[in-house]
Amino acid sequence: MKTPRLENWAIVFHPVDLYLAPELRAQHLNGEVFGHPDHADGKIVTTSRILGYDPETNEVVCFSRRYKLGQISLDYEKTYPEAEKRFKESFSPKN
Secondary structure, three states, X not given: OOOOEEEEEEEEEEOOOOOOOXXXXXXXXXXXXXXXXXXXXXXXXXXXXEEEEEXXXXXXXXXXXXXXXXXXOHHHHHHXXXXXXXXXXXXXXXX
């Protein structure tokens, strides 16, 4: 099965609970999906919870499937400079 690709993606957190510490909120990605077996190309989706990132394939490992990362949302990157870099680095082993 081909891995769906996410374009114009951004990081979102669930549950949206103002009283839950940020580090306890589950990370998800929101973006336009292409090549997904259940959604039309270009549909905006939110992934299941992120479990990891594979730098060799540039894929995010989510609870229900993997997604190849395309271009991050330019608005998101403008609001949070270097967000993509920090996101990917957050999954690399700590020395």
